[in-house]
Amino acid sequence: MLAPVSAAPTVARHRRARRGDRVLLAWCALLTVAMLGPLARPGYVLSYDMVAVPDQALLPSSVGLSSAMPRAVPLDAAVAILDDVLTGQVLQKLALAAIVFGAALGAGRALPDVRTGTRLVAASAYGWNAYMFERLVIGHWPTLIAYAALPWLLILGRRVRAGRTTALAPAVLLVGVSSLTPTGGLLAAALFGALVLAPGGRQPTRTRVVAAAAVLLLQAPWVVPSVLRPDPAVSDPAGVAAFAAAADSPLGLLGSLLTLGGIWNDGAVPDSRELASAVVLTVLLLALAAAGVTELRRHLGRTELTVLGVLAAAGLLVAASSALPGGDTVLEWLVSEVPGGGLIRDGQKFLAWYALPVALAAAAGAARLARAVTRRRVAAGIMVAAALAPIAALPDLAWGAAGRLEPSRYPAAWADVRTAIDGDGGDLVVLPYQPFRRFPWAGDRTVLDPAPRYLGVEAVVPDALPVGGDTVVPGEDRRAAAVAAALETGDAAEELATLGVGWVAVERDTPGELPDGLLESLESVEINGTLDLYRVSGDIGTWTRIPPAPPVIAADIVFSVILVVASADLARNAFSRRRGSLRSLMS
Amino acid sequence: MGNFGGVVAAIVGVVLAGLTVVTAVNVSQPSDAGEVSHEELINYDDN
Numbered sequence: 338m339l340a341p342v343s344a345a346p347t348v349a350r351h352r353r354a355r356r357g358d359r360v361l362l363a364w365c366a367l368l369t370v371a372m373l374g375p376l377a378r379p380g381y382v383l384s385y386d387m388v389a390v391p392d393q394a395l396l397p398s399s400v401g402l403s404s405a406m407p408r409a410v411p412l413d414a415a416v417a418i419l420d421d422v423l424t425g426q427v428l429q430k431l432a433l434a435a436i437v438f439g440a441a442l443g444a445g446r447a448l449p450d451v452r453t454g455t456r457l458v459a460a461s462a463y464g465w466n467a468y469m470f471e472r473l474v475i476g477h478w479p480t481l482i483a484y485a486a487l488p489w490l491l492i493l494g495r496r497v498r499a500g501r502t503t504a505l506a507p508a509v510l511l512v513g514v515s516s517l518t519p520t521g522g523l524l525a526a527a528l529f530g531a532l533v534l535a536p537g538g539r540q541p542t543r544t545r546v547v548a549a550a551a552v553l554l555l556q557a558p559w560v561v562p563s564v565l566r567p568d569p570a571v572s573d574p575a576g577v578a579a580f581a582a583a584a585d586s587p588l589g590l591l592g593s594l595l596t597l598g599g600i601w602n603d604g605a606v607p608d609s610r611e612l613a614s615a616v617v618l619t620v621l622l623l624a625l626a627a628a629g630v631t632e633l634r635r636h637l638g639r640t641e642l643t644v645l646g647v648l649a650a651a652g653l654l655v656a657a658s659s660a661l662p663g664g665d666t667v668l669e670w671l672v673s674e675v676p677g678g679g680l681i682r683d684g685q686k687f688l689a690w691y692a693l694p695v696a697l698a699a700a701a702g703a704a705r706l707a708r709a710v711t712r713r714r715v716a717a718g719i720m721v722a723a724a725l726a727p728i729a730a731l732p733d734l735a736w737g738a739a740g741r742l743e744p745s746r747y748p749a750a751w752a753d754v755r756t757a758i759d760g761d762g763g764d765l766v767v768l769p770y771q772p773f774r775r776f777p778w779a780g781d782r783t784v785l786d787p788a789p790r791y792l793g794v795e796a797v798v799p800d801a802l803p804v805g806g807d808t809v810v811p812g813e814d815r816r817a818a819a820v821a822a823a824l825e826t827g828d829a830a831e832e833l834a835t836l837g838v839g840w841v842a843v844e845r846d847t848p849g850e851l852p853d854g855l856l857e858s859l860e861s862v863e864i865n866g867t868l869d870l871y872r873v874s875g876d877i878g879t880w881t882r883i884p885p886a887p888p889v890i891a892a893d894i895v896f897s898v899i900l901v902v903a904s905a906d907l908a909r910n911a912f913s914r915r916r917g918s919l920r921s922l923m924s
Numbered sequence: 925m926g927n928f929g930g931v932v933a934a935i936v937g938v939v940l941a942g943l944t945v946v947t948a949v950n951v952s953q954p955s956d957a958g959e960v961s962h963e964e965l966i967n968y969d970d971n
Contacts, residue, residue: 614946729944773966
């Protein structure tokens, strides 16, 4: 007789939880559509560093076997493989949608045992904020992959600490996907590694060792080519000032960072950040977060809160470091002397660690405020207002960041040129020899030149970055610098051949200088007035100052094997769980 | 307490709604972000 009486509340609670899950899913889908709806049109989204092409080729440089710093390694290899299955266009849009949806849903699920309203507030606050806007517009979608993974890694880390070893495989997969770029790898590995290795927890020592080893080895594809490149993996200290966080709102630098903005590039800042009304709404959200900190302690426990708190403080410290006394000096030393130290310039990206606890605390703060009100309708109104506040504070993130993210189509001439280039006979240089472009067919927006990825051949890409009108931050690629010097000489064609350059493409519809007399000394291959292609005649040399191939390829094999094993373990666990539930239904 | 809470919530609601409208109206105003400069070196932070 007792069983039905005690089971009834459990069933009701279960139903309520499932209804809450559906509401959260619908809300996250709505946020995603509201933000990225215009991207459903055909075309490729091109914005600053965000470049997508129809069919990226898998080249040695995709895994770091080139003279350039491996900044998009192994991302370029992953894109080259996946776009054969999905096409570049579908892959880009799926990735962007998964980032927004995944970030919001993860944050909505990260707080255990809370009501649906609280989860909706967490989803809005984490999925719809200035960090998301600025990193989307500047095109740092690989960093946003890690940003979206953080709340899931918090959940999975919690399960691993509770002794559920089946949570290890999905966490390793998420760290792997985040580690497609160095910054993403650092963001994800630090959170999951700290959670699994922190004292306490029921996970066996073997799980700690396996998790730590996997997280470290997943960084090998970018660490190995960085360490083994013949030229030092250090950057120019001028990048510290050029890419330092900057105030993007009337709240000053600290206020901008605390409200998740402050990117160095004012071209990527939402217009609404300057409005007093938006500032008030953003500060109210921050006040909710302050009110929710004590609640967080109750929901997350000491270890999780400590890990989140330490990383949030570290993120804020790195982001604000150039404004601190002596901060510039320390950063410049790190960037110019420590291999890989260049990763910490543009420190605002590390606010990702701070964004998660702030979003969760804002949700907990809203719930606390709602609990303080006696009327249920008023309490519900508070939660609805809190869930809508992030959108109201940043309305220009809606509809493709108010038009800044919209698909563009490549001119047909680009496909003709790709066809005209055969794989042999040297690498490619694209003119004007500067990293950024402004095409009329892409809304005249500033974008990293897509041609090196589009044309399917190894390219020498200029990596000296012009910033702010009067600064050029020198790059790390000696071959790119040698090509720049060659283009200034009288016999540029011969110099290019010596440097291993066999092809020159000229983009005619973007601003920039062309070297005097060079094109006349080249052989015309495809001249269409949009993207012209020329052949460099003579003996084409080979550039040999690249990382050694065997260890780099070994690092990629290790990375792939870890992902395959984790995927197999995930599938096996899912299969066992399904078989277990079927058996319990039958018995 | 209940009535007082309701009144405060209503005032806060009106203020928030006002702020939202002001923000939305302001960001929909055309800005000069779309203007193209024609200097030859394109900066990383050009609009």
